[in-house]
Amino acid sequence: MDIYSTLNEITLYIDTHLKENLDMNYIASMMGVNAYTMQRIFSLLVGETITLYIKKRRLTNSALDLLEGKSVMEVALDYRYNNATSFSRAFREFHGMKPSEVKKNNKKLKLLS
Secondary structure: HHHHHHHHHHHHHHHHOOOOOOOOHHHHHHHHOHHHHHHHHHHHHHHHOOHHHHHHHHHHHHHHHOOOOOHHHHHHHHHHOHHHHHHHHHHHHOOOHHHHHOOHHHEEEEOOO
């Protein structure tokens, strides 16, 4: 199997399981290596750590959920944050606005595909 096909499968798996606790050992098994090696290969191919990739995808999707009208607390818990404060801090750092400001400033959101 081609490494880029495997990488596509991994990113698809991550994107479809963002609201779950992602197991690095399972993701590594998709690549046929251990978790440490998978993380190194992912970083080399993507240009960022898998942890950062997951964080960015969660923050992107959380903005879409907020636009749909979900509450900040609901979205924070959906995307594996322990509380609304830590979610709000990460959201503001990534998007440059508070989660409560999404509806009026939606043109400024970073929506990664």
